Amino acid sequence: MRAVVMLYGVMSYLLFFAVFLYLIAFVGGFYVPIHLSITTEGGGTLALVINIMLLLLWGVQHSVMARDWYKKAIETVIPHHLERSTYVLVSTITLAVVMVLWQPMSGEIWRIEEGALQVVVWGLFALGWTITLISTFLTDHFDLFGLRHSWLHFVEKTYTDVRFTERWIYSWIRHPMMLGLLISFWLVPVMTVGHLVFSIGMSLYIFIGIHFEEQALVKAVGESYSHYQKRTSKIIPKIY
Template identity: 60%
Template sequence: MRALVMLYGVVCYFAFFVVFVYFMGFVGDVFVPVSISSEVEVYSQNALMINIGLMLMWGVQHSVMARGWFKDMIASVVPHHVERSTYCLASAIALGALMYYWQPMEGIIWQVENAMMANVLWGFFGLGWALIFLSTFLTDHFDLFGLRQPWLHFVKKTYTPVVFTEVLFYRWIRHPMMLGLFIAFWSLPTMTVGHLVFSIGMSIYVLAGIHFEERGLARELGQTYVDYQKRTSKVIPKVY
């Protein structure tokens, strides 16, 4: 049984990893067959409402399943050692559905013609994703994506929460992964209407997610996190 739990954790981890890597290409309209601005013969008249609904679906899944009360509610069905793995699997399914059902939208907001400026934006686009991945390892990548919990269960060790530390980016901002998302969503040489809707919607979700995560961390870590909030910024050093 422990081996099956470990296998489940590995499958969930790689499921999310594959979907997230595809998501990078989806956002940038590169390297994948279907992306935000894929060409279609006929644009859906309901594209805006469908896309807003898809982002709401993603936001509800990603936020509700992360709340403590929801974890307590499903604890009898989803034990702690697979809770995070299940969350990652559900997130992969929700994100995959968002990409699969996304409706391209007609129109271009801006298109950078200067090759140097376009390359600069592509550089920032890559930097955003790099910041996200690096930040996951500054805390505990394998705990975050649900591998550490089933592993500890597999080797019959008691789970202990990740120790709160201030490493590298976390010395100045509390949410470097969210900063990476903002950079990636907005650093595009071509901003289509569909991209704009996506970037606005997902940026609103990220801001809302930061708000709820901060409340949860303050409850969990107490004065340690409150003091950390006082000496650091949320996303942009000295600004926000």
């Protein structure tokens, strides 16, 4: 049974990573059949409503399953060593649904075609994803995506919470992962109306999510996190 739990954790992680790579292409507008740079003449009110509903689906699922009250409610069905991998799996499937069912919309907000400026924007786009990925390793990448839970169960060791630390980027800002995502969602050479809707929706979710995450961290970590909040900015060093 422990091997099955380990396999479940690994498969959830691998599926997440595949969908994460697809997300990069989906946002950047390359190599996938449906992406945010596609426009259509018929993408009007119905497309907007569908896309907003998809974003709400993502936001509600991602937020509800992360709350402590939800985890306590399901712990008799999904034990702790499976909870994180299940969260990752369901979040991954939900994100895949958002991308597959996304409706192209008409219109462009901007299009950068000048060579040097386009290179700069693509560089910032790549930097955003890099910041996001690096930030996961500065906390505990494998705990964040459920592999540590599965591994500790596999080797019959008791799970312990990851100790709060202020490593590198985290000594300047509290949410570098979110900063990286915001950079990548917004800094693209082609901003279509559909991409704008996606970026606004995801940005709103990020800021709302940060609010609730910080409340949870203050509760979990205690006074040391409250002091950390006073010393650092949320997303932009010295600004916000």
